[in-house]
Each structure stands twice: as C-alpha cells, then as structure tokens.
Amino acid sequence: MKKVEVVAAIIKYSEEIFCVQRPQNKLAYISEKYEFPGGKIELGETKEDALLRELKEELNLEPKIKSFFLTVVHPYPDFELTMHSFICEVSSKEIILNEHIDAKWLTVDQLDSLDWAAADFPIVKKLMANG
Ligand SMILES: Nc1nc2c([nH]c(=O)n2[C@@H]2O[C@H](COP(=O)(O)OP(=O)(O)OP(=O)(O)O)[C@@H](O)[C@H]2O)c(=O)[nH]1
Numbered sequence: 669m670k671k672v673e674v675v676a677a678i679i680k681y682s683e684e685i686f687c688v689q690r691p692q693n694k695l696a697y698i699s700e701k702y703e704f705p706g707g708k709i710e711l712g713e714t715k716e717d718a719l720l721r722e723l724k725e726e727l728n729l730e731p732k733i734k735s736f737f738l739t740v741v742h743p744y745p746d747f748e749l750t751m752h753s754f755i756c757e758v759s760s761k762e763i764i765l766n767e768h769i770d771a772k773w774l775t776v777d778q779l780d781s782l783d784w785a786a787a788d789f790p791i792v793k794k795l796m797a798n799g
Pocket residue numbers: 672674675676698702703704705706707708749751785786787788
C-alpha cells in the first residue's frame with residue numbers, strides 16, 4: 669500500500685483552535701472534510717520545516733511551533749497515512765485561505781461538530797479529552 673507522511677498544525681489562539689475545510693477531491697473520503705492545516709513532508713525536510721513551509725503556502729502564516737502533540741497512522745482505502753501533529757500558536761485570528769474552502773475557530777468542546785477526515789479523529793478525541 670502507498671504510504672503518505674504529513675505534518676499538521678493544531679493552531680491555537682487563546683482557547684480556540686483553527687479548523688480548515690479541504691476542497692473537493694476525487695477521493696470521496698477526504699473531499700470537503702475538515703482537517704488541520706499542513707501537508708506532505710518533502711525529501712530532506714524536518715517535520716518542523718515542512719510544517720512551516722506548508723502553513724506559509726496555505727495560509728500565509730508564520731506561527732510559533734510549541735510542542736509535538738500526536739502521531740496518527742490511518743489506513744485509507746488508497747494509501748496509508750502517517751500524520752504528525754504539533755501545537756502551534758498565532759498572535760492574530762485573521763488568517764488568509766489560499767487553498768481551503770472554509771475555516772472555523774472552535775473551542776475544544778465544539779470540535780466534534782465538524783465533518784473531519786477520518787485520520788483526524790484521534791487528534792480531535794485527544795484534544796477534547798485534555799480539555
Ligand atoms: N494536512 C493534513 N492532511 C490530512 C489531514 N487529515 C488527512 O486525512 N489528511 C490527508 O493527508 C494527505 C496529505 O495532504 P496534502 O494536502 O499535502 O495532500 P494533497 O493530496 O492535497 O496534495 P498534493 O495534491 O500535493 O498531493 C491528504 O490525502 C489528506 O487528506 C489533516 O488533518 N491535515
């Protein structure tokens with residue numbers, strides 16, 4: 669099975685977390701799902717390098733990476749995803765969307781109101797459990 673390794677940012681501002689919606693995709697199980705912004709690690713990059721590059725590309729954002737949060741391995745029908753998530757902080761809630769079709773700032777107890785990509789469930793669950 670094809671393997672894909674990505675990094676994803678849990679971006680916080682005060683008590684809120686930034687959630688983004690993917691555009692339409694031919695793979696129905698990720699099409700228009702909510703996710704944490706990020707993307708694939710390129711050859712020679714550290715996870716932190718990849719995260720900062722993706723956030724700059726997708727959101728024009730240069731956040732502070734605070735800590736590692738969780739690595740999820742999820743078998744999708746067409747590939748196995750390994751996703752490393754990191755807690756990040758920003759100093760403003762004004763964020764530009766270059767690729768995503770919607771974004772929401774939610775408190776942890778509101779996170780389960782969104783239609784998340786399946787690989788994100790363990791991250792959402794851990795965030796909700798930790799308060
Ligand atoms: N960044 C990110 N990707 C996620 C999350 N959850 C999840 O299933 N993914 C999956 O991880 C894969 C990598 O994301 P990506 O945005 O870099 O990939 P892509 O296929 O859109 O980009 P590409 O066209 O350059 O290959 C996608 O299949 C995406 O659905 C998430 O929370 N954040």
